[in-house]
Amino acid sequence: MTSSTTPPGNGHYAAASAESASPTGRYVLVLSDETFAREADQVETLRSVTGAANVASTSDYEWRALDVDQAASADATVFADLGIGTVRADPDSAASIMAAAADDPRVTAVEPEQFMYALSGPEDTRTERSTVRTPTTDTGWSTVRAAPIEFHDTSEATWGLQATGVLDSAATGQGIRVAVLDTGLDLRHPDFAGREISARSFVSEEPAQDGNGHGTHCVGTSCGPENPPEPPGSRRYGVATRAEILVGKVLGDGGSGTDTNILAAINWAIGNDCRVISMSLGAETRAVSRRYETVGQRALNRGSLIVAAAGNNAERDSGNPGFVGVPANSPSIMAVAALDSRLGIADFSARSNPVDGGQIDIAAPGVDVYSSWPMERRYRTISGTSMATPHVSGIAALWAQRTDAAGEALWSTLIRGAQRLELPGVDVGAGIAKAPS
Amino acid sequence: MTDEVVVTVHDEWLDHIDTVVQRLRRIGMRVDRVLELVGMITGSLASEYFDDARAVPGVVAVERGETLRIPPGENQ
Known part of the structure; x- marks a missing residue:
């Protein structure tokens, strides 16, 4: 992708409603392509949009591998090779971060961080006890079958x-x-x-x-x-x-x-x-x-x-x-x-x-x-x-x-x-x- | 019998494809086209000399030319 087609300040912002409250207490900021091009800009963007005083960057670590414990002490983290930042925020400050980001062309989107689950289903990761499961061919994917479709030539097009x-x-x-x-x-x-x-x-x-x-x-x-x-x-x-x-x-x-x-x-x-x-x-x-x-x-x-x-x-x-x-x-x-x-x-x-x-x-x-x-x-x-x-x-x-x-x-x-x-x-x-x- | 033949030239020889052409001619190949961008030489050669052509430096493959056509069922 050579250029972003999203006009500045007109990207995708999750509404700061109860549903968008982050389950992890962290929010993910997707930085614009222009900001991504310069690492110093990424750190500065995260600092100014989130108000975080202490911003860690993956480029500070050897092999660019984030040290999770070190990062935990920072208010916000920049994944410099990805153009992504994360910030810890309570729902009130999250709302103001989203409002600030919406007017800032350097930020493309702000989204609540998600837990990711193994595809066998979220209940596996939530239950404490281990259970023996019957072997199954079910991969965990549910296929949603769309209504049968059939296309026809119209007077407009094939x-x-x-x-x-x-x-x-x-x-x-x-x-x-x-x-x-x-x-x-x-x-x-x-x-x-x-x-x-x-x-x-x-x-x-x-x-x-x-x-x-x-x-x-x-x-x-x-x-x-x-x-x-x-x-x-x-x-x-x-x-x-x-x-x-x-x-x-x-x-x-x-x-x-x-x-x-x-x-x-x-x-x-x-x-x-x-x-x-x-x-x-x-x-x-x-x-x-x-x-x-x-x-x-x-x-x-x-x-x-x-x-x-x-x-x-x-x-x-x-x-x-x-x-x-x-x-x-x-x-x-x-x-x-x-x-x-x-x-x-x-x-x-x-x-x-x-x-x-x-x-x-x-x-x-x-x-x-x-x-x-x-x-x-x-x-x-x-x-x-x-x-x-x-x-x-x-x-x-x-x-x-x-x-x-x-x-x-x-x-x-x-x-x-x-x-x-x-x-x-x-x-x-x-x-x-x-x-x- | 003389067959239509396609000779594929190695990447490293693409800048010296004329040398390959000369050597193929010496073996007896009648060269019709030298396709420099794709690195192919087409023409005709008696099939008993295919192995000689394969031994020419820079030659990757010597294959008999095929006839390609409109897939069956469409051309009525």
């Missing part, structure tokens, strides 16, 4: 944009380059008129113009416009509406292409500083390819994240979960599974493959996905992990714009931002990709 939070996001991918390596793009499609597009073919004797449709559909999902032009005035289907689009044609109009085309196009995309490279393609090979793993790693090192379709080789209704193929099975390439509009796993969506790296990393809408199609048809609704992949690529561009993250950092941001689902990790990885709010 179900996929709703389910991934894209509609609620202010990010547009502006300033971020996204490469879509596929069958090309219908360069005359009216929905892309006026967009910044560089197209190049890596297939001999075929121009970048899409003679298949698959590429146009994928470009539409990742980078389609915010307001498709009227007439006919379509619902919105694109994620990163203002990203710069690089179209690399690596699959011929027949739908296949060689490694040579694809590697050359990745090289081109990296050379053009594409933050995201979207590849809705693959081979039905279980073993990890040395070349794609190397390429994935080198791309990440240069700030380009490769996102690839897990594959459609499952037939889950018949008991066949399939497997992630090349190149999505490379550890350094993000493998995307497909979800349906109830956020269930798609029947065809491949499961993690036991080879090292052959796992699903994340999931996205991939059933009945409406997007652009070459003219005159203009739009079409189709299904596949190929349709899930550009949702993730577009969302990656939104995060890249919002956080300036690239490469490994962008990977982590996507995974951290994903919403966990009550489905096996081997099927959906970290869950459904979500846009920054």
Whole structure:
């Protein structure tokens, strides 16, 4: 995170009510990023906001490990590497500390300190007597099942944009380059008129113009416009509406292409500083390819994240979960599974493959996905992990714009931002990709 | 028979990829593309010379080129 989006003095402050009284008698102050940058400021902030005369700092201790007994004699303690302070206060002084902090841009939040419990339940830590417990599979987590959901395309937007939070996001991918390596793009499609597009073919004797449709559909999902032009005035289907689009044609109009085309196009995309490279393609090979793993790693090192379709080789209704193929099975390439509009796993969506790296990393809408199609048809609704992949690529561009993250950092941001689902990790990885709010 | 081939070059040789290319040519590889940013060399080579190519300093892997496609079920 490069900057705090919270305006000064407008952060989160626990109300000084009876409910917020601290069970430990201590309160935790979260210091602003600006204050965190300078340790002397942290100590001074804690002193001035809390009125504590004696402020201990973790940097005073060897190895920065707080001596609990020494700290106990201090009124307040600064955890200098965390930008966190704690202060002992009775409820009345806590109320005045919170009031002071609310007007002070150096403090982001004040919260009562909490007791933390082992997940087997608070009663274990509270009872004095030890009891023999019957072994159980209960992990202590209670899963709260939300009401069954089902998303639908509306006149405003596709179900996929709703389910991934894209509609609620202010990010547009502006300033971020996204490469879509596929069958090309219908360069005359009216929905892309006026967009910044560089197209190049890596297939001999075929121009970048899409003679298949698959590429146009994928470009539409990742980078389609915010307001498709009227007439006919379509619902919105694109994620990163203002990203710069690089179209690399690596699959011929027949739908296949060689490694040579694809590697050359990745090289081109990296050379053009594409933050995201979207590849809705693959081979039905279980073993990890040395070349794609190397390429994935080198791309990440240069700030380009490769996102690839897990594959459609499952037939889950018949008991066949399939497997992630090349190149999505490379550890350094993000493998995307497909979800349906109830956020269930798609029947065809491949499961993690036991080879090292052959796992699903994340999931996205991939059933009945409406997007652009070459003219005159203009739009079409189709299904596949190929349709899930550009949702993730577009969302990656939104995060890249919002956080300036690239490469490994962008990977982590996507995974951290994903919403966990009550489905096996081997099927959906970290869950459904979500846009920054 | 001659196969489409992808040669992966070691990180430490990326600045000397031209040397690797020259040595591969000497073995008989027809080099189509030198992809410097990703450290790959693509072209074609008779499969009986794959092991010779693997012995070239700086070469990490010599793999037969594959055909990748739109995942099945989507292209109708």
